[in-house]
Amino acid sequence: MALWTMILRKMANNKWLQLNLWFGLTVCVALFSSMPLYSEAILQRTLLKELQLLQSQSAIYPGFVRVSSTVSSSKMDKETYEAIARADRFVQTIPDRAGLEALSFYQQRFTQKMKVYGADASEQEKQSQKTAGSFKSLSDMEKRVRLIDGRMPVDRMDGVFEALVTQKFLFATKRGLGEELVAESPEEDRQRFRVVPVGVIETDPAADPYLPYLTTEAEDGFIIPFEQFEREFTKGGKARLTDLEWRFALNYEQLSVDNIDQFIKANADIRRYFRGRLGVEDVNVPAIETIASYQGKQAKLDVMMLSLYSxxxxxxxFYLYMAANLIIERQKTEISVLRSRGASRLQIMTAYTLESVLLGLSALAAGPFLGVSFTKVLGASSGFLEFVQRSALEVSLTSSAYKVAAIAVCAAIMLILIPAFLATRVSIVGHKQQMARLTRMSFWHKTGLDVILVSLAVYLLYNFNKRQEDLKRLALDSDALQLDPLLFLMPALFALGGGLLVLRVYPWFIRIIYWAGRRWWSPALYNTLVQISRSSGQYLTIKVFLIMTVATGLFSANAARTINDNMESKIQYGVGADIALTTRWESDAPPPLLPGSPQQSQTDQGFAETRRIQYTEPPFQPFQELEGVEAVAQVFKKEEVRFSAGGSGTSGKTMLYGIDTMDFGKTAWMKNGLLEYPINSYLNLMAPNPKAVLISRSLANAAKIKPGNPIRVSWDGLDQVQFTVFGIIDYWPSWNPLPAGEAKDGKAAEPHLIVGHLGTIQNRLAVEPYEVWLKLKDDVSSQLVYDQLAERKVQVTSLRDAKQELILSKNDPFRLAINGVMTLGFVISMLISFFGFLLFWVLTLSGRTLQYGVLRAMGIPFPQIIGMLVSEQVFTSGAAVIIGVLIGNLISEMFVPLFELSFSTTERVPPFEITYQLSDYMQLYSIVGIMLTIGLLILGYRLSRIRIAQALKLGEE
Known part of the structure; x- marks a missing residue:
């Protein structure tokens, strides 16, 4: 009990220090717990959104499951009946297997097709009648169909089947409701069944919004009561069953990221069970591909977030260690006294361990709830320090979050106990000796940790760049590189090592300033320079802390900005304009034939080779009249076009673009810096000459062509047409210049491009379908264009919308994580930096109360005391900020290219480019400036409260 009393009293005496330490522990717990919370919440939201998108695009409920199987048995014997019964029982377990509630369910059975004719039909009518239908059963028939005429059938025992039919099938039988029909089996026994249609039905969507029964899927047949079908056919065996079908509508909104594996396993179990058991199976789960794409994605997202959080x-x-070290520094005298009076190191460490456990448990109680707030901040970020009104993430605390939080608390407690462990080794004599040796070299510099960290970061960076070059040279996908999460820790390690390396020589810089102007410095500045040069180790912690804050803040800003800009540039470049679409062109092409048909070989050898397809160009004016469209361009693209160079005789295949230079210049999107000159300069160059073309540099190098040389172009069934090369280009809107295959020599083959006039190509070669590119006016939605195209009945065959792709890109879980973690990391860094700054300087002022009291007693006015404080801040905190900016820019140049791995190797167009934005620097400088200003005001206020008499009395004691 005495130990607990001592611990609580010690914590009460140092409540502000303990509060700072608790704050750091709580933020640490919140940060770690937010990782599993975010990955689960964001993947859950994107999964549901993709399933909803699947429903809107394909008009299929995402929880739809259809299982059907043929019945291969030729007789309905007991063995077949038991197999069907077992299949029924297995199907009923599907919702439990998938872990989802069944919102709706029905099943169907089908007999073999039978010839249908009227009971009063003559022999001639029987022979001419071609109508065929089967007996069908539908569970819950009364609730699923809409009766438009007649009544519901009843189960009769006189050998006559009452049935429901569709209007189309009733017309085919040439009979009306109530008139008896005969269904004749195709089997050898020619068994006949008497059927009376008593009702006409159609689909009733309102009967079941999740799983409507569609009468249009199987219109030819008689639907009889399910129980009657089971008695007469399934058990009775009066006719052979050919098909069985079960349909579910599962509640997909209950599908969580955690039970994705269960859902995928259930799908595999269904397919495995029905494979060959009854006949040929068909399992249709439309959402399985979307759901399967999320398998393992959470683990990858967790690894990436851990890397980004590094x-x-x-x-x-660093903050926890600094706060714990400052607390121990104030208590070293007490610890050394306890040691001199016989207390063992174990007893002292036990007291500090219990104290840390109390703080850790309180942080564990509050941290996860703060982690929920962090997670919501991550979900609302759309860029660095940019937030949007996006629907809030549905976050709930889970056991995994508490497990991660507990591990973080244990690791943090071990970290903050290190200063206490080191302090217990020092006796009271050693403690006094250490207090007198403030100029001693720090542990960081003694061990050469600064050089080690910088060397390690540079070495890993060198290996990474070397592997990147191999990927580009071999045109491999980025998945070929096993990404080491430590690569994302390297910027922080380099910032720490670089900061320590600069601070190793910084005291010499202060001494040079001191020696250079020691005759002219004012007393305040003279005292500051002497204080900093003689006690450089005292300021090392806060300077390293500020350097890391500023450097990692700049890195986060530049990394997030670079990723966002490069992803947006990739999408806009790939589309070429705001919208790129193709429409249906009329042509004289023959209809496609089934492979192996008798006409197929004739077509392959004759028609396609002797006569070219003639296209009829649709009117272009409707696009020019669209409201909200600023510019429109026709862009003809043709792959596998043959070329031959005039002088060198080189020939090969290339991509051909045909454009109208004026319209293309107004419509196309092109990133600055990709071409040697602005794109409009190239368009103006080729505009006056209809035979002018631009060629890619890969083509120029392969064929040894220079501007002014001729080049001939043609494709199947056309004569060659000669053009003149007017310019060489490296990039062109929507064209990918990166290798996309393997050449014969093992090196990746580079694609080629020729850009010419559309009018010349159409006049001298052929008129073939082209793309229509649209540039929208500012603040015009794509939906406005879609509505106008639908209103004008424009038959769009393909469409790419850059704005919509940008929206999908911004909602990608990995991109949201990058933006959110960068923003959250920066905010947390600034916050703990502010608290660390105040904690350090308040304790420093408290320790130098006697010094300031003596200075005031000597007659130095208070403004000069404030000047000493300001100049001390400039040479410590201000210098640390400047060093942090320089190191931040350096690590941005070195390590931001790591994020190029987030793009596929063949999709890194335009080239990955580091993006800097002045607003990010202004935000950083503003936050740091406000932090330092507030800190100085608080320090100045505390300094003004120092009483000279009290300080001198304290010194006498």
């Missing part, structure tokens, strides 16, 4: 975690670890 700099912030290092900052938190």
């Amino acid at each position: 700099p912030v975690m290092l900052m938190l670890a």
Whole structure:
């Protein structure tokens, strides 16, 4: 009990220090717990959104499951009946297997097709009648169909089947309701069944919004009561069953990321069970591909978030260590006295361990709830320090979040106990010696940790760049590179090592300033320079802390901005304009024939080779009249076009673009810096000459062509047409210049491009379908264009919308994680930096109360005391901020290219480029400036409260 009393009293005496330490622990817990919370919440939201998109695009409920099987048995014997019964029982377990509630269910059975004719039909009518239908059963028939005429059938025992039919089938039988029909089996026994249609039905969507029964799927047949079908056919065997079908509508909104594996396993179990058991199976789960794409995605997202959080975690670890070290520094005298009076190191460490456990448990109680708030911030970010009104993430605390939080608390407790463990090794004499040796070299510099960290970061960066070059050279996908999460920790390690390396020589820089102007410095500045040069180790912690804050903040800003800009540029470049679409062209092409048909070989050898397909160009004016469209361009694209160079005689295949230079220049999107000159300069160059073309640099190098040389172009069934090369280009809107295959020599083959006038190509070669590119006016939605195209009945065959693709890209879980973690990491870094700044300087001022009291007693006015404080801040905190900016820019140049791995190797067009934005720097400088200003005001206020007499009395004691 005495130990607990001592611990509680010690914590009460240092409540502000303990509060800072608790704050760091709580933020640490919140940060770690937010990782599993975010990955689960964001993947859950995107999964549901993709399933909803699937429903809107294909008009199929995402929870739809259809299982059908043929019945291969030729007789309905007991063995077949028992197999069907077992299949029924298995189907009933599907919702439990998938872990989802069944919102709706029905099943159908089908007999073999039978010849149908009227009971009063003559022999001639029987022979001419071609109508065929089967007996069908539908569970819950009364609730699923809409009766438009007649009544519902009843189960009769006199050998006559009452049935429901569709209007189309009733017309085919040439009979009316109530008139008896005969269904004649095709089997050898020619068994006949008497059927009376008593009702006409149609689909009733309102009967079941999740799983409507569609009468249009199987219109030819008699629907009889399910129980009657089971008695007469399934058990009775009066006719052979050919098909069985079960349909479910599962509640897909209950599908969570955690039970994706269960759903996929259920799908595999269904397919495995029905494979060959009754006959040929057909399992249709439309959402399985979408759901399967999320398998393992959470683990990858967790690894990426851990990698992205690494700099912030290092900052938190540094903060916790600094706060614990400052607390121990104030208590070293007490610890050394306890040691001199016989207390063992174990007893002292036990007291500090219990104290840390109390703080850790309180942080564990509050941290996960703060982690929920962090998760919501992550979900609302759309860019670095940019937030949008997006629907809030549905976040709930889970056991995995508490497990991660508990691990983080344990690791943090071990970290903050290190200073206490080191302090218990020092006796009271050693403690006094250490207090007198403030100029001693720090542990960081003694061990050469700064050089080690910088060397390690540079070495890993070198290996990474080397592997990147191999990927580009071999045109491999980025998945071929096993991404090491430590690569994302490297910027923080380099910032720490680089900061320590600069601070190794920084005291010498202060001494040079001191020696250079020691005759002219004012007393305040003179005292500051002496204080900093003689006690450089005292300021090392806060300077390293500020350097890491500013450097990682700049890295986060530049990394997030670079990723966002490059992804948006990739999408806009790939589309070429705001919207790119193709429409249906009329042609004289023959209809497609089934493979193996007698006419197929004739077509392959004759028609396609002797006569070209003639197309009729649809009117272009409707596109020019669209409201909200700023510019429209016709862009003809043709692959596998043959070329031959005039002088070198080189020939090969290339991509051919045909454009109208004026319209193309107004419509196309092109990133600055990709071409040697602005794109409009190239368009103006080729505009006056209809035979002018631009060629890609790959084509120029392969064929040894220069501007002014002729080049001939043609494709199947056309004569060659000569053009003149006017320019060489490296990129062109929507054209990918990166290798996309393997050449014979093992190297990736580079694609080629020729850009010419559309009018010349159409006049001298052929008129073939082209794309229509649209540039929309500012603040015009794509939906406005879609509505106008539908209103004008324009038959669009393909469409790419850059705006919609950008929206989908911004909602990608991995991109949301990058933007959210970068923003959250920066905010947390600034927050803990502010608290660390105040904590350090308040304790420093408290320790130098006697010094400031003596200075005031000597007659130095209070403004000069404030000047000393400001100049001390400039040479410590201000210098650390400047060093942090320089290191932040350096690590951005070195490590931001790591994020190029998020793009596929063949899709890195335009080239990955580091993006800097002045607003990000202004935000950083503003936040740091406000932090330092507030800190100085608080320090100045505390300094003004120092009483000289009290300080001198304290010194006498």
